[in-house]
Amino acid sequence: MTALSATPDAQSSAAPPRTLYRKLVDSHTVATLDAQNVLLFCDLHLMNEYTSPQAFTGLREQGRGVPMPGQQVAVVSHIIPTHAVPPKLRVIADPPSALQASNLKANCDRHGIRLFDTTDALQGIEHVVAPEHGMIRPGMVVICGDSHTTTYGALGALGFGIGTTEVEHVLATQTLVYRVARDMRIRVDGTLPAGTTAKDLVLAIIGRIGAQGARGYVVEFCGTAIDALSVEARFTLCNMAVEAGARGALIAPDAAAINYVLARCPDLAGDWRQPALAHWRTLRSDPGARFHVEHRFDATEVAPQVTWGTSPDQVAAIDGHAPDPARMAAGPARDSAERALRYTRLEAGAALAGTPIQHVFIGSCTNGRIEDLRAAAAVLRGRRVAAGVRAMVVPGSGAVRALAEAEGLDRVFLDAGFEWRQPGCSMCLAMNDDVLADGVRCASTTNRNFEGRQGRGAITHLMSPAMAAAAAVTGHLTDVRRLAPVSEETPR
Numbered sequence: 001m002t003a004l005s006a007t008p009d010a011q012s013s014a015a016p017p018r019t020l021y022r023k024l025v026d027s028h029t030v031a032t033l034d035a036q037n038v039l040l041f042c043d044l045h046l047m048n049e050y051t052s053p054q055a056f057t058g059l060r061e062q063g064r065g066v067p068m069p070g071q072q073v074a075v076v077s078h079i080i081p082t083h084a085v086p087p088k089l090r091v092i093a094d095p096p097s098a099l100q101a102s103n104l105k106a107n108c109d110r111h112g113i114r115l116f117d118t119t120d121a122l123q124g125i126e127h128v129v130a131p132e133h134g135m136i137r138p139g140m141v142v143i144c145g146d147s148h149t150t151t152y153g154a155l156g157a158l159g160f161g162i163g164t165t166e167v168e169h170v171l172a173t174q175t176l177v178y179r180v181a182r183d184m185r186i187r188v189d190g191t192l193p194a195g196t197t198a199k200d201l202v203l204a205i206i207g208r209i210g211a212q213g214a215r216g217y218v219v220e221f222c223g224t225a226i227d228a229l230s231v232e233a234r235f236t237l238c239n240m241a242v243e244a245g246a247r248g249a250l251i252a253p254d255a256a257a258i259n260y261v262l263a264r265c266p267d268l269a270g271d272w273r274q275p276a277l278a279h280w281r282t283l284r285s286d287p288g289a290r291f292h293v294e295h296r297f298d299a300t301e302v303a304p305q306v307t308w309g310t311s312p313d314q315v316a317a318i319d320g321h322a323p324d325p326a327r328m329a330a331g332p333a334r335d336s337a338e339r340a341l342r343y344t345r346l347e348a349g350a351a352l353a354g355t356p357i358q359h360v361f362i363g364s365c366t367n368g369r370i371e372d373l374r375a376a377a378a379v380l381r382g383r384r385v386a387a388g389v390r391a392m393v394v395p396g397s398g399a400v401r402a403l404a405e406a407e408g409l410d411r412v413f414l415d416a417g418f419e420w421r422q423p424g425c426s427m428c429l430a431m432n433d434d435v436l437a438d439g440v441r442c443a444s445t446t447n448r449n450f451e452g453r454q455g456r457g458a459i460t461h462l463m464s465p466a467m468a469a470a471a472a473v474t475g476h477l478t479d480v481r482r483l484a485p486v487s488e489e490t491p492r
């Protein structure tokens with residue numbers, strides 16, 4: 001995909017007219033600290049078991065409490081086992097991980113914080129759980145000790161990840177010392193071709209602008225292709241903006257986003273509804289608002305994407321090839337391509353389609369929602385996982401899992417030979433016992449293909465749910481658009 005233009009603009013966007021991002025920052029600024037930093041009020045603070053323990057310890061040591069417990073929510077996401085069969089269900093065997101979970105419960109109990117605990121039927125990945133319960137609304141500032149908090153931009157909320165010391169600061173004060181980012185706009189017009197999704201679009205964008213391409217910026221996505229995306233597809237897009245280094249991602253809330261929120265917020269049915277709608281209508285960049293950088297993309301040029309390396313920007317269309325470092329100019333890009341190909345065990349210049357895989361993982365906060373499972377199931381109906389391939393689905397939350405079961409999707413996955421698991425982060429980062437062995441190659445719907453991410457020496461190829469399903473049934477990286485019809489492929 002080609003970027004049609006990239007026009008740096010040195011002007012400041014501080015003066016009116018304002019971008020959506022600046023409106024959100026301004027409306028949450030408690031105090032301006034200096035030229036770059038403000039004290040930002042945070043409407044919602046999400047926590048997981050992994051980045052919160054030290055923060056609670058710090059609070060205790062200073063004798064501080066949590067003054068706004070109703071504005072914190074905690075979810076056990078990362079370490080939880082996903083085995084579907086009792087009695088192993090949800091029992092955390094690893095002692096340090098079990099301690100993290102029990103600490104989170106004790107801390108939440110102590111401070112009166114709502115927790116989606118290990119045994120909660122609605123537990124899941126924090127970024128899947130929070131929006132589905134109406135916790136994320138347009139205009140909010142939402143923070144979490146987790147980088148994929150950018151997801152919430154899909155609903156016009158400013159979400160971003162914070163560090164453990166900041167978690168402590170937020171618990172104690174509901175505010176954060178915040179360095180204001182620069183504004184980037186990414187406009188995507190045109191229609192995504194059949195067989196491509198928001199995952200392909202965002203991988204193509206990251207491939208083009210690079211893993212640091214949005215570093216220091218909050219990105220606003222706009223254009224006809226963005227307008228046409230479902231809300232869940234927008235979550236995928238904003239979730240992965242952080243893989244281009246973005247400090248946040250935003251999409252101005254439209255009717256689709258507002259309807260999504262209203263459907264999940266019974267409290268907005270009465271007197272609050274009109275004021276909320278009136279406020280949400282203001283949540284867009286003013287005409288003439290200046291962005292420091294603008295990029296434009298043409299959605300019609302997007303093909304299904306697959307990563308070949310160890311960074312999300314090391315990506316190509318499925319009908320493309322791994323690079324040949326010998327043909328690249330000497331420099332850091334060539335060095336990192338060489339190193340990545342050594343790790344992913346691909347030949348220089350090799351065609352990506354046809355590369356054998358041994359594992360398939362469908363899940364994560366990028367692609368573990370109901371529409372993702374429907375897309376994968378649509379490919380799997382009437383097909384079987386190829387011999388020698390192990391495939392699993394880990395729904396993003398208990399609610400997603402229950403809805404999928406109500407729709408019969410679990411049967412489609414099970415009949416195809418997939419494992420149907422309990423919700424959690426699971427093999428997205430292998431912090432529980434879903435870990436791949438050295439050298440195992442995985443078609444994965446997740447967001448990071450870093451060395452060792454899914455297990456030491458394991459090789460991750462990022463792609464969409466439909467593409468992961470296509471890999472599962474063929475046993476190799478496959479263009480989902482070229483799958484043979486079901487009847488020809490697997491007579492049943």
Ligand SMILES: CC(C)[C@H](C(=O)O)[C@@H](O)C(=O)O
Nearest residue numbers: 050051145146147148161429
């Ligand atoms: C564990 C957590 C700190 C981390 C993050 O910040 O994103 C994880 O969720 C990830 O995806 O790598």
Ligand code: SF4
Nearest residue numbers: 125364365425428429
């Ligand atoms: S699913 Fe993956 S990316 Fe998302 S929060 Fe969990 S580990 Fe991080």
